[in-house]
Amino acid sequence: MTDLAPLWLTLRLAAIVTVLLLILGTPLAWWLARTRSRLAHVIEAITALPLVLPPTVLGFYLLIAFNPTAPLGQFWLNVTGTTLTFSFTGLVLASLLYSLPFTVQPLQTAFTQLGPAPLEAAASLGARPLDAFLTVAAPLSLRGYLTAAVLTFAHTLGEFGVVLMVGGNIPGETRVISIAIYEKVETLDYATAHLLSGLLLGLSFLILLALYALNGRRRA
Amino acid sequence: MKDLAINVALQRDDLTIEINERVPLSGLTAIFGPSGAGKTTLLRLIAGFERGAGEMRFGDEVWQQGRHFTPPHHRRVATVFQQPRLFDHLDVAGNLAYAARRAGQMDAVAAMVARFALDPLLSRRPATLSGGEAQRVALARALLTAPRLVLMDEPVTALDQARRNEILPFIESLRDEANIPILYVSHSLAEVTRLATQILTLADGRVAGLGPAEAILPGLAATPDQPGEEPGSLITARVRRLSSDGLCELHFPGGSILTPGRVGPDGAEVRLIIRARDVMLSRDRPEGLSALNILPATVTSVTPVGAASAHISLDCGGTAIAARITMRSVAALGLSPGVNCHAILKSVALARDALPSP
Numbered sequence: 162m163t164d165l166a167p168l169w170l171t172l173r174l175a176a177i178v179t180v181l182l183l184i185l186g187t188p189l190a191w192w193l194a195r196t197r198s199r200l201a202h203v204i205e206a207i208t209a210l211p212l213v214l215p216p217t218v219l220g221f222y223l224l225i226a227f228n229p230t231a232p233l234g235q236f237w238l239n240v241t242g243t244t245l246t247f248s249f250t251g252l253v254l255a256s257l258l259y260s261l262p263f264t265v266q267p268l269q270t271a272f273t274q275l276g277p278a279p280l281e282a283a284a285s286l287g288a289r290p291l292d293a294f295l296t297v298a299a300p301l302s303l304r305g306y307l308t309a310a311v312l313t314f315a316h317t318l319g320e321f322g323v324v325l326m327v328g329g330n331i332p333g334e335t336r337v338i339s340i341a342i343y344e345k346v347e348t349l350d351y352a353t354a355h356l357l358s359g360l361l362l363g364l365s366f367l368i369l370l371a372l373y374a375l376n377g378r379r380r381a
Numbered sequence: 382m383k384d385l386a387i388n389v390a391l392q393r394d395d396l397t398i399e400i401n402e403r404v405p406l407s408g409l410t411a412i413f414g415p416s417g418a419g420k421t422t423l424l425r426l427i428a429g430f431e432r433g434a435g436e437m438r439f440g441d442e443v444w445q446q447g448r449h450f451t452p453p454h455h456r457r458v459a460t461v462f463q464q465p466r467l468f469d470h471l472d473v474a475g476n477l478a479y480a481a482r483r484a485g486q487m488d489a490v491a492a493m494v495a496r497f498a499l500d501p502l503l504s505r506r507p508a509t510l511s512g513g514e515a516q517r518v519a520l521a522r523a524l525l526t527a528p529r530l531v532l533m534d535e536p537v538t539a540l541d542q543a544r545r546n547e548i549l550p551f552i553e554s555l556r557d558e559a560n561i562p563i564l565y566v567s568h569s570l571a572e573v574t575r576l577a578t579q580i581l582t583l584a585d586g587r588v589a590g591l592g593p594a595e596a597i598l599p600g601l602a603a604t605p606d607q608p609g610e611e612p613g614s615l616i617t618a619r620v621r622r623l624s625s626d627g628l629c630e631l632h633f634p635g636g637s638i639l640t641p642g643r644v645g646p647d648g649a650e651v652r653l654i655i656r657a658r659d660v661m662l663s664r665d666r667p668e669g670l671s672a673l674n675i676l677p678a679t680v681t682s683v684t685p686v687g688a689a690s691a692h693i694s695l696d697c698g699g700t701a702i703a704a705r706i707t708m709r710s711v712a713a714l715g716l717s718p719g720v721n722c723h724a725i726l727k728s729v730a731l732a733r734d735a736l737p738s739p
Contacts, residue, residue, distance in 0.1 A: 277430075278462070278464070278466050279466065279468065281428075281430050281453070281460070281462075281466075282460075282462070282466040282467075282468070283454075283468075283479075284429075284430075284452070284453040284454045285428060285453055285454075285458070285459055285460040285523070285526075286459070286479060286480040286483060286484075286522065286523075286526050287454050287457070287480070287483040287484055287526055288454055288479075288483060289454055290454075292483075293454075296479070297468055297470075300470040301468070301469065301470055303470075
């Protein structure tokens with residue numbers, strides 16, 4: 162009987178990260194889509210960094226920051242009594258960073274395409290800005306949200322380098338599916354590696370298929 | 382009657398807006414001028430979508446002064462845009478409810494649906510509506526906010542002729558019955574002639590003229606014509622009586638005008654449009670003409686238009702009337718300001734029947 166715990170852990174991680182990023186990424190993407198500030202270019206570049214940075218580089222810096230002797234790691238230890246390194250919470254935090262562009266960019270594109278017209282109409286009908294966002298801008302950006310959710314989920318699902326750096330390989334805590342596959346290959350358990358790889362391949366394909374089918378239907 | 386006091390400057394890439402004007406708010410005020418004169422920008426300033434430097438007051442209510450700026454959703458001003466801007470994710474009923482709920486006007490929805498004949502459209506999505514239908518929904522939605530002022534930015538410009546004639550009567554009835562002042566941006570002289578009770582003209586971001594439609598319109602026609610636009614004048618007259626041979630007598634300070642058929646009940650006010658090219662001039666009172674309407678008038682100005690024509694402004698008992706004749710006739714008749722003559726009206730149209738030029 163193959164141990165599927167890494168799969169469930171991975172799905173849990175991806176789900177939590179996706180939900181959190183959709184919430185946290187919305188104001189950032191909204192600001193980037195609307196602002197005329199020059200600071201926006203700096204923020205955009207920082208947001209896109211995880212796209213080009215080797216995951217090990219990001220993981221290395223996060224490992225330093227999460228260390229209990231560093232300010233962030235120490236703060237976390239004082240408040241919660243647990244460490245960020247080699248913990249599920251640390252994985253969630255790290256994933257929030259490296260999956261950020263996969264949430265922010267589709268949302269920013271959707272908000273930019275939306276333009277000011279629907280929001281002006283909402284304001285002229287007496288809707289306050291937050292009201293107008295929730296009842297007009299967000300529903301009209303539904304496609305952007307779906308794209309962001311699918312990409313974020315899929316990307317978090319497959320991450321390896323960052324997880325290896327900050328999470329290590331603790332069963333039930335940080336042993337996600339990509340780490341488990343690596344370990345099975347190292348120990349020459351190719352049968353399990355095949356099974357887990359096949360699962361990840363199939364899952365990723367289904368997710369992308371859903372995404373393209375969704376976009377294709379809208380296009381037609 | 383409230384007025385809108387605007388003292389605002391706004392710098393845009395290609396245009397500087399500088400408005401310092403107190404606009405009395407009643408009836409339908411047309412904001413008229415060529416493309417790029419700042420009409421839409423002025424409307425957006427009033428709506429609160431743009432913020433210039435300066436001050437703005439609506440009656441006693443300060444909308445902008447120093448750091449204070451009332452945001453659009455607190456102005457209780459409805460905007461009808463050139464594109465209907467309906468919410469695509471809601472059906473027609475949902476779009477109407479969106480406005481009504483926020484204004485506490487849910488009780489008014491049914492009456493508005495009836496007024497704009499929207500019943501068959503309620504469950505339709507905006508994407509499936511024709512341009513005219515969508516604009517009707519947009520009008521109803523705007524009115525459901527119980528606005529204190531309605532702003533319309535070329536609401537029929539995007540529509541074809543037939544659809545325009547479908548929408549304009551709704552705007553006319555709104556003007557005549559709803560008692561909500563309307564500011565109506567247009568670059569179409571025909572639309573302005575048909576709808577306006579007051580006209581504000583803009584040129585290069587500044588106010589060029591403001592006054593009752595009857596006073597401003599004949600002067601507007603003296604500006605270079607836009608293709609397909611008919612210069613003309615507007616006369617507000619009252620129905621006097623119907624003669625036994627089927628003519629309706631309409632009275633205005635400059636005299637009487639006869640027009641076929643009963644145009645309204647006795648005493649009703651009607652708007653008449655007289656195209657400038659339908660006005661002939663004669664120094665002596667002409668005899669033996671088939672034309673019924675001959676009014677004594679005084680020339681107030683002669684403005685050359687194009688190569689061979691002239692635009693003549695006439696005063697007819699306090700009402701301005703415009704005529705378009707050739708320069709040769711101007712010379713032959715010796716027309717110049719102060720000269721008395723007779724205006725022969727070849728044709729008179731009711732504003733509500735006047736079609737905007739195609």
